[in-house]
Amino acid sequence: MTRSTLTDRLESLKAGATAAVTAGLVGLVLRSLLTSGPLNLASGWHLGIILISGFLFGVTYRYVVRWDPNPHLKSGAVLSFGLVRGLTAIENTALDLDWSSLMPLGESLLLFTVAALALERVMAKAESEGKLRRVHHIALNVQDMQKSRHFYGQVLGLEELTGATVPVTLQELVAAGKVCNFVTPDSTVLDLFWEPNLTPPDPDPQRQFTRANHLAFDIAPSQFEAALARLQQHGVTIAEGPVSRPTGRGVYFHDPDGFLIEIRCDAN
Template identity: 75%
Template structure:
């Protein structure tokens, strides 16, 4: 048995994990995904010196695109042109990920719905109103469910 100065129980205690560092998604159509995350959702795409040094070669080759969410989490898109889900029906969950949720100011929720409609995004569910707030669910170009949600007003 290997001993270390810290057991896992002492390292992985509440408060030691600081934040989500990044989320990585495989995407079939990089251009459609870049348009979706950059133009429709309005996330900032990292370019030039903003791209992490470890990813410059992949970004230059068009195999990776990096976006940053408003809270600073990095969203990495990895181009996987042969990607096919086991079930092409996006209503059937085909990964362990259920959805990616973005929070929005409640005053902007209706405007977000209008952007989705203007871009002819197929709404999967909603908008729904719950005690936890309002939400609308739709799919990215690869069938991953996306939620835009807000706290109750």
């Protein structure tokens, strides 16, 4: 397990624990307001389910908003967990419905709404402390825009941004053919800037010509062989590999401007 993977899992555990504790506290407050008497086995079981549901919600919510801060995704996560838990409770009393039977639905929505607010506060605090969240975009200079556009779009299969999906600040340059934008499945944007007078790479592909070493794309282990086949179909010359390491497999090749590209996967 790499250090970044361990850190990511710890952050997920932190998010799950935050949501579980928050949901549990809200559940206890609601119980004290709506019922009387000491805790019993039934109420203890109910609280346990809230803690487990809250933990799962926290982990899921973190992954939902980590790559895309779209507010609709956030509210969708709250509604999904709230409706599934609340409607399941209502289903169990379907033969004896009244207004009180709708209380589990309201409770569930309130639990996950408050848990989401707590998670937002924790994540905002981490960001305010200067912790970087993710790579937003990568910009490369290219000499031949058409060759590079074909390479990244057709050979590597990245999605090209067009129309309204192009960043507003780059729309004029895209329209003029000076910039081309692609996006990876994890929403990282790759910008290609046309520089016709770009200094060509060293004739020796093994000799570095830039401060950047290489650009690596991740792929599922089950798709690694398919990626190799795709490179072969497009006549891409392999610079090194495939290589196997304790952390996984990788293969190296160059883009049309001689920049080193890697496709890698985790170990099975």
